[in-house]
Amino acid sequence: MEQNESSWLLGVVGQVSRASQPGTSIGSVMSQLAPPAELPGSGPGGRPSPEQLAFIRRLVVYLLEGRALIQTYNAVLLVVLAIFTASHLTGVVRNRRQQARLEVASTADDSEDDRSSSSSSTLEGSASPSGSIQKPQSDIERQPLLGPRLRTKPIYRPVQLCNAWLMYQPQPIPLINRALPSNSTTTLVLAYLGLNVFYQCYHMPLDPGFLFIVADRAGLVFVANLPLLYLLAAKNQPLRRLTGYSYESLNILHRRVGELLCFEALVHGGCMIIWILWTAPGWLQERFSNFFNTWLVLLGLVALGAYELLFFTSLGSFRQRWYELFLASHVVLQIVALAALWLHQHNTRPFVGAALAIFVLDRLVWRSILKSATLKAVLTVLDDQETVLLSADWDIVGSPTSQPASWTQKLHQNNILRGWKPADHVFISVDELGLTPALQAHPFTVASAAPGEQAAVVTPESSEPPDANSARHAWFSLLIRAQTGFTSALLHHAQNHQTVNVRVDGPYGSQGPLHMLRACKTNILVAGGSGIAVIFPLAWSLATDGTNQKTSSAMAAGGRRKNNNNNRRKRNIHLLWIVHSESQRSWIPRERLDELRALGVDIALPEPTAVAGRPDVPRYVEEMTAAAAADVVAQDGEDVVGVVVSGPGGLNRSVRNACSAAVRDGRRVRLSVEKFGW
Numbered sequence: 001m002e003q004n005e006s007s008w009l010l011g012v013v014g015q016v017s018r019a020s021q022p023g024t025s026i027g028s029v030m031s032q033l034a035p036p037a038e039l040p041g042s043g044p045g046g047r048p049s050p051e052q053l054a055f056i057r058r059l060v061v062y063l064l065e066g067r068a069l070i071q072t073y074n075a076v077l078l079v080v081l082a083i084f085t086a087s088h089l090t091g092v093v094r095n096r097r098q099q100a101r102l103e104v105a106s107t108a109d110d111s112e113d114d115r116s117s118s119s120s121s122t123l124e125g126s127a128s129p130s131g132s133i134q135k136p137q138s139d140i141e142r143q144p145l146l147g148p149r150l151r152t153k154p155i156y157r158p159v160q161l162c163n164a165w166l167m168y169q170p171q172p173i174p175l176i177n178r179a180l181p182s183n184s185t186t187t188l189v190l191a192y193l194g195l196n197v198f199y200q201c202y203h204m205p206l207d208p209g210f211l212f213i214v215a216d217r218a219g220l221v222f223v224a225n226l227p228l229l230y231l232l233a234a235k236n237q238p239l240r241r242l243t244g245y246s247y248e249s250l251n252i253l254h255r256r257v258g259e260l261l262c263f264e265a266l267v268h269g270g271c272m273i274i275w276i277l278w279t280a281p282g283w284l285q286e287r288f289s290n291f292f293n294t295w296l297v298l299l300g301l302v303a304l305g306a307y308e309l310l311f312f313t314s315l316g317s318f319r320q321r322w323y324e325l326f327l328a329s330h331v332v333l334q335i336v337a338l339a340a341l342w343l344h345q346h347n348t349r350p351f352v353g354a355a356l357a358i359f360v361l362d363r364l365v366w367r368s369i370l371k372s373a374t375l376k377a378v379l380t381v382l383d384d385q386e387t388v389l390l391s392a393d394w395d396i397v398g399s400p401t402s403q404p405a406s407w408t409q410k411l412h413q414n415n416i417l418r419g420w421k422p423a424d425h426v427f428i429s430v431d432e433l434g435l436t437p438a439l440q441a442h443p444f445t446v447a448s449a450a451p452g453e454q455a456a457v458v459t460p461e462s463s464e465p466p467d468a469n470s471a472r473h474a475w476f477s478l479l480i481r482a483q484t485g486f487t488s489a490l491l492h493h494a495q496n497h498q499t500v501n502v503r504v505d506g507p508y509g510s511q512g513p514l515h516m517l518r519a520c521k522t523n524i525l526v527a528g529g530s531g532i533a534v535i536f537p538l539a540w541s542l543a544t545d546g547t548n549q550k551t552s553s554a555m556a557a558g559g560r561r562k563n564n565n566n567n568r569r570k571r572n573i574h575l576l577w578i579v580h581s582e583s584q585r586s587w588i589p590r591e592r593l594d595e596l597r598a599l600g601v602d603i604a605l606p607e608p609t610a611v612a613g614r615p616d617v618p619r620y621v622e623e624m625t626a627a628a629a630a631d632v633v634a635q636d637g638e639d640v641v642g643v644v645v646s647g648p649g650g651l652n653r654s655v656r657n658a659c660s661a662a663v664r665d666g667r668r669v670r671l672s673v674e675k676f677g678w
Contacts, residue, residue: 059210059212065203066216070199095515095516095518102571165183166184166187189252193256196264199224209280218264219348221264223341224351225257229258232251232257245512246510246674265308266304299341302340309329313333322485331363376500379498388491388494389480392477393476394476415506419450419451420451421511421514422514424507426444426507427508428478428502428503433489444480446537447587449537451475479532479587517644519640521572524621524644527575531646540596573600577603579609581610617658621662628641641668642669642670645672646673
């Protein structure tokens with residue numbers, strides 16, 4: 001008897017929870033409520049009393065209202081996505097126009113050089129003196145005596161101050177030393193959280209007797225965000241192309257969405273238990289005496305436990321200490337949680353199905369099959385004895401002169417064998433290190449120049465233009481610093497073996513920073529330690545931009561000096577590389593840096609921080625942006641400075657805040673921060 005009554009009450013809640021179809025009314029729900037037994041406090045014949053019916057009716061109204069409200073959530077997200085997409089496309093058009101103006105200016109300079117004396121000198125890039133950072137060398141006669149006078153209309157001043165504030169990154173939180181993101185990221189996250197707070201709290205009853213509604217609304221917010229969580233985590237996703245944000249930037253939002261979902265799951269389960277045991281009407285508490293013995297509740301507890309474990313294993317401290325365990329648990333716990341959610345509640349299945357489809361397509365179909373390739377790589381332990389250089393080379397698949405590809409080959413046209421772009425990254429697995437490393441995939445940035453750009457330089461010993469076949473050959477390298485786990489095992493393997501078979505998933509990455517730099521006349525590239533793996537390919541691509549076809553004949557005719565001068569006039573490129581020890585300079589061969597200098601790149605190599613301490617990077621950025629602003633005033637033109645930094649969190653923050661100060665002073669500075677690591 002008790003089980004039947006309890007089942008009826010559970011059925012009432014379950015029926016209302018599933019009543020999310022359009023057109024569902026309170027009358028259609030209430031007409032199907034027929035208890036099979038007498039309820040405590042009920043009227044004659046076992047029918048619910050008027051008070052009980054009023055409570056159930058009010059409960060149904062709140063439940064149906066929540067379901068109608070949550071249906072608008074994803075529509076709001078689509079509107080926000082459309083706004084970000086429009087902003088991104090506008091930026092793409094602006095970058096192309098600015099790059100086109102630079103091309104026109106470069107062409108005009110070429111014509112001027114043709115009319116000038118052939119004995120003109122060449123401006124070569126140079127390294128800074130030891131222990132100092134190179135200062136910009138501007139034409140003193142063209143600089144105004146009182147510094148750069150930036151003509152800014154008063155109407156634009158609030159916009160500049162707003163942009164400077166959004167670019168600024170606060171200092172870490174004292175005591176716990178937790179790093180904070182930039183103000184722009186914080187604003188975006190707070191806006192997202194505010195939207196979810198609205199959907200959680202809108203028209204929410206304050207009566208503790210209706211705490212079930214709070215639990216139900218939390219469950220609705222949870223499942224509505226579930227596809228977004230897996231979409232942001234996917235490596236192959238449309239959001240990156242639609243918004244222009246890199247995977248690393250979207251991963252920050254993925255973590256915040258995951259934290260919100262873990263909180264909503266806790267609210268859902270906690271409020272449900274509190275309501276059942278303490279705040280629900282007495283007649284409901286008695287009827288739910290077997291509440292914890294039902295599959296509905298048990299499956300919900302399994303899902304709750306899985307997502308809370310996901311939260312704790314995703315904390316930064318856990319990832320850094322037990323990264324391999326984080327990778328394994330992340331996959332297993334997600335499968336358990338999705339399976340439990342699928343069985344827990346019927347109306348969650350469309351959202352769970354969408355999340356599962358994203359997970360399967362990204363992890364199994366795209367990454368494991370279509371974007372995966374196996375390479376025979378060479379392992380070299382570098383001078384610091386803590387870094388492994390993993391390198392390989394091959395002929396690019398699918399070159400214009402090759403045979404037409406079959407449909408199966410076309411499916412794999414995005415893997416590493418087809419090449420990569422500057423600053424792309426890959427995930428690697430090594431079967432020879434054991435079963436556990438073979439099942440893991442670790443991310444690393446490709447430290448070598450992209451194919452096609454590698455053959456853009458003519459050496460001083462040769463005046464022949466680049467061979468067309470050389471542009472179809474890939475020279476692939478990764479810089480892997482040994483920490484613990486996988487990287488430590490790889491270092492030990494490299495000390496005893498020269499080659500290894502590597503399974504490579506990728507490439508992945510965003511070309512947003514490169515496109516931004518190409519649209520700017522002055523480029524400032526700052527690398528800290530292994531961040532050179534990101535910065536070097538960008539610098540190489542910028543230095544060789546447009547030289548492959550346009551200047552080959554000039555170089556073959558002895559026009560190397562002219563080509564470098566033209567490239568310098570077209571774009572000013574400054575590279576600062578900060579290392580901890582002198583041995584870390586072996587990560588990039590000296591001849592590669594010399595080739596960058598020959599292409600007109602100003603390279604600053606201060607003394608290692610272990611010897612001379614940290615250099616004054618903010619001052620370096622300030623002087624570079626000031627010099628660019630002075631040139632703008634002297635030339636009565638308009639210029640934009642593009643800055644890209646990749647390094648530890650402290651270096652990224654100092655460069656970001658230096659750029660923020662420059663924007664606050666009225667300079668046109670655009671910034672991209674490429675954070676490495678998890």
